[in-house]
Amino acid sequence: MAIKSTLQCVVFLMALITTHLIPPADADAGSPKVALASILPALDAHESQYYVSLVGISLDAKRLTRIRPEMFARRRGGQGGCVIDPGTPLTVLAREAYRVVEDAVWSDLRRNRAERIQRQGYGLCVRKTAEIKRHLQSLSFHFAEETARLVVKPEELFTAVEGRLHGPALCFAMSPGERTVIGALQQVDTRFVYDLKDAKLSFASEPCSQDTAGVD
Template sequence: MYIEMSTARVKSIRRSRVTSLSPTEGLIRPKLNKQDFSYLVQVGIGTFMDGFPRSKTYYLQLDTGSQISWIQCEGCINCLNQVDPPFPASQSTTYLPFLCTECPPDTICRNNKCVLDIEYVDGSKVSAIAAMEVFTFASQGESNHPIKNIVFGCGFDMQNFHEGGIDKNKLSGVMGMSNGLYGFMEQTKLIFSGMFSYCLQPIFTQGSSPMYLRFGNDVLPQPIQMQVTPIYKYDGEGEYYLNLQGISVGAQRLAIRPDIFAIKSDGTGGCIIDSGTTLSWIVTGAFNVFKDAIISFIKDSNRDNNWRKMRKHETEYKLCYQRYKLPNTIVLPVITFHFENNADYVIDVKQSFYLGTSSKGRDMVCLQYFESTIDHHDGVTYLGGVQQANKRIVYDLQNSLLHFGPADCSNEN
């Protein structure tokens, strides 16, 4: 389940319509939650006359690689199992589906509804009614803050979503944070000036200290050690492409040509930062060099042979080591992604390696990076959510810049 959920989801929808937004005051600061291997945004959706608050609260996956937000709605077929009831769109006084006479591009009229068909590379699919609705977020104070006319998908057919198998699953859909025309940041650019930020706690750690998604003027001042690299768009799509120029394992910069990470003329390749992809994926030509360097580092740094490479995979991880004798310590390398503008993205050992227990009850260590092939991931290199933990990451979309630096994400206040 872990690896299936971490598979990069490549979106097929292209945007060509921007909705109007109501003027707003104050700053929103929605809470972020962890569930299994996802980061969830707490969002109020709709307007209801009974009870308080007026909206209904749902949890959407924080996905900087997705170009539209969607939520599972009432009357769904092949429904995603979730704790909260599906969104009751028919009861919301502000739910406004598009008419077939004005279907947005890349939707089709089906049963008198404009339908979005969203396909992901891991085999999961969503069919959703294209509509507009009020999204409500927590603010800095105690009040809630509504944003009107957000274009989203009201999902009625969800297939092959592994999240539905999680006990007490809270996830109800996706918060599309890309810069595509229907992405949340594009729709709200007049409000937040294309600025948002997050600081993610490691997915495997316990604890309840708050995390927040910050926008506009609420983006925290950047510490001195923040680095910056350009953000690129490809062919009008909204994914956040970065110019990856190399990778280091420990102190060794690997002999990988920078053009291996470049976007090809057919649209394959490139490097994307994507919070909705749990783990990181590296294009084939670089991954083989990377994996060999990891093996050599562990062999050279652990001469007592107390850890040995596992021949049989007990998980979906492709490179694991098992402890055979004491001591139980193992020396592992820091991984660095080298981006344009001499911006070094240093990934801590705890974000690069999974620490667990084998079927024999022995300590086990596994590499949390995977090979991105042309056939399965279009050869795209993904910087996934696990490898973004304990970093303050700031997206400045007006200036097409990504700022990042080390941070203690357990102290967000």
């Protein structure tokens, strides 16, 4: 039941995310706060999602050197690659990349004396304490374009999960899979604009409240 409650919260957050298909003139790409990434050409005629070139990941300000661009290589038939999908609640990382990221996250938590515990459906959870919350780090996705970096804040990198035996836990809100899908929780407070004419994806930090102001 605790996991179901967490996912319901994610679904609510998804409603606040704005993903638009609008002309490039409205993308405000000239703003210094807007990052641009290229939308990759389709490999198959039936592709319905837009792929971007993910090349690296950082934990806080430190680039994870064991992460290699080929971990996100795209193949025909919908295999591999990286998409940004508000319909996926939590981010899925390609398995090889996930192992590297989880190891780095746990290594940092362990240095800060976190207690690792088990929660069904999550690969990494620690006992929730005020001290551990203060030490949570951010994570950044680096795209092929040098300045294109999507920063995930600590509160979107971990999710709180209740438990009867060990009390509340903080769980790493990503899972391993066959390809990388940047999900809804890791998109919160970010506006994405798809410019299909010029094959560009622009994104920038923007509070969700700006889209919900005045709504009863």
